[in-house]
Amino acid sequence: NLSSSLSSPILSKEGLPGEKDKAQPRGVFGNLLAFQGAVSASVDSTGDREEKAEGGSVDGASSGLNGNLEEDMQCVLDHDLVFWMGDLNYRIVEGVELDEVYQLINSGDDGLEKLIELDQLNQERSAGRSFRGFHEGRLRFGPTYKYIPGEKPQRYDNRPEKKMRCPSWCDRVLWRQPPGTMVSYDQFASVDPRPVRETNEAFRESVQLLQYRAVMGLAISDHVPVNAVFDAKVRKIDQQRRLEVCREIISERARSECRTIPLLRPSERAMWFSDVRYEQDQQRSLMLHAEIPSLAAIVGGRDQAADGAPDVPFRISSNSVPAWLRLSPMEGVVPAGGSLTITVECLSSVAVGNVSRLGADILSAMLVIFVDGGEDRVLPVTAFLAKQEVYAAL
Template sequence: MRIVELLVVEEAGAVGLKMRVYGREMCFVNCHFAAHLEAVGRRNADFDHVYRTMIFNRPFFSAAAAGVSSTIQMLRCANAMGIHSVEGMPELSEADLVVFFGDFNYRLDDISYDEARDFISQRCFDWLRERDQLLAEMKAGNVFQGMREAVIRFPPTYKFERHQVGLAGYDSSEKKRIPAWCDRILYRDSRTATISSCSLECPVVSLISQYEACMDVTDSDHKPVRCIFCMEIARVDESVRRQEFGEIIGSNEKIMLILEELFKVPEAVVSTNNIILQNQDTSILRITNKCGKDKALFDIICESESTVKENGQASDHRARGCFGFPRWLEVNPASGVIEPGNIVEISVHHEEFQTLEEFVDGIPQNWWCEDARDKEVILVVRVRGSCTTESKSHRIRVRHSFSAKSMPMERKSNKSSSVQANVLHRSDFQRLSCSTDMVDQLRNLHSP
């Protein structure tokens, strides 16, 4: 369900609401057209503009930050993107039911104030309807083309003095505006000149069970109008449709062969299933599309990660879930399309951490104490065709062997004093933990 506000002309506007009921589109448009007795042409133009430019399926851009009203911004967006739907027809023309309601401002012609009041008091609405501008314009085909209105059997709804009850409340000021049916409800359903019963060809048929004015409302110079619709909607049972469609497809051998070909996953070959990286190493992984006519789509995910034990065996792998690749591993590209018979090269790279390293009992640690031991991940290469969601998976073990771990501690002791200052032993930490003046001991810890 979407709501769109649209500025029509200087003094008129419209707000539209579109909804789906059993798959049928229903649009409700509230309007306010140009005022004054002689402005019939402007009112007709207002309707035409609203009908042609009302848009529901366009993005709404807020203009509050720019200090521009949302209605003006929507009008500009509509003008920029085109006022018609993709097929070149107004969007309202494609709905199964359209209801227009609001203050249309159509008046009564060729009648005086006193004459109108006299006919109203006698409830001679048939004679007044002959003077109604809207009915005359609809009969001439100038406005609300193809739309209907229930028979009006209530008094004119304009203009009343506020907080005045009954028919005595019509305008008694110096202007003495002639009463009129300004507030109306019109509709158009799926019926045509040749089809009037509800069916799949005529999916929405509406009947009016009540059309009346709320004469007891006195807070406005207009009387609200309400209408009750009774609708028949032709509904398609989607489960039956899918079943019948499946039976039709299943009975056609040619279509089944085409679908089987489309659903096949292209044969792909991955160059290796084991990769070992040291610091900042890069390894190239190649994926070959062996299929000669279909494209292969691939993506690479990190399934799990584990720490390598001292004996070289990986511990239990922990699922990565939505965390993606670990920070030390870079895979590029991680997804793509392989043309028939082509090869794609994937860079598997160890990413160096720009951190201050310290050594505790010969085990390298960074300053936030992240585990820097050898690690292993399981990468999953998923390959699928362009017309199917089924895929084939290839698993690859990628192990990072921390190169500094294998360096003898004797070699480290010959390095500069700046490196030595970062080499701590657990005995040093134990002494620091029981010190009363930790700052002084840190200063003198490795002094010559």
């Protein structure tokens, strides 16, 4: 059940294509796990990131999968577990001299700890401006950018003839797990983990970070790749039980609708009177049935009826009844599952009078039956006059 999507290249601040393709493939597994790969556009300062992060996005410097960051974040963050990885392009904060950065890198663990505090991503997360709710393991490796491609042993690119880039942790792996679950970092705790109180036993310690490291030795790029190993606890869905629950929910919904939506069905789709003669009125009977629809298609293949279906009040529109028709009753209540008889009478003297006035041998009407809270019904009624009556009228 693995699917993926790929976005168009990220646009620059001016709305033009970026200097290199920056795509964000996303995979979804079982609608529980989401894996988001991203290559974010670089920015010159933390202030630029703050400007791009307006609106509470996960990463203000990242483009959305469909070009609409807000909509895409809703899709990604709806999953139980989200793993976000890639070249996020966060750098060392402004104001730090390049020589000072190299000195800290060469000072062992103590120097790296000081340099980590100057990392833009750590500062942005601590301030709540980016990747809110996400976690990251402790950085126990040196900056992953910028190296001299193809050179071994690997070394940072500090060649004077090249554009001097400050070594930074551009390449990162973060994750987000269900709210209310305990975060387990072991010895890889981040600078400020702040684990939340555990409230969801089903997802207790749902993600455990086992390894977070830089993969030294791959010298084909100016970046050193990083990898992370997780032990993740996910739900296992019983598909058979899932179908049963869906059927139960749909069945209950259908019963509820049957109890609240009146259903009225006339016994005839159309009604007519033939050979109508002067002073010889005709009558027909119309049955109105208050239906209780079958749920056979929903409830396990068994033909069941909804309990507690309502009585159905109705009213025939007087404006739809012509002078040559008389109906009784014009309104009433049909009991649930029962029926009610309406007498429809063709008044022949009036009908023949209409023939003399209109010069036609056929009269028609459309009766409108209003159903209180339900679907209204329309019934065509036609009267055919005997030919001699037409001639007498003429």
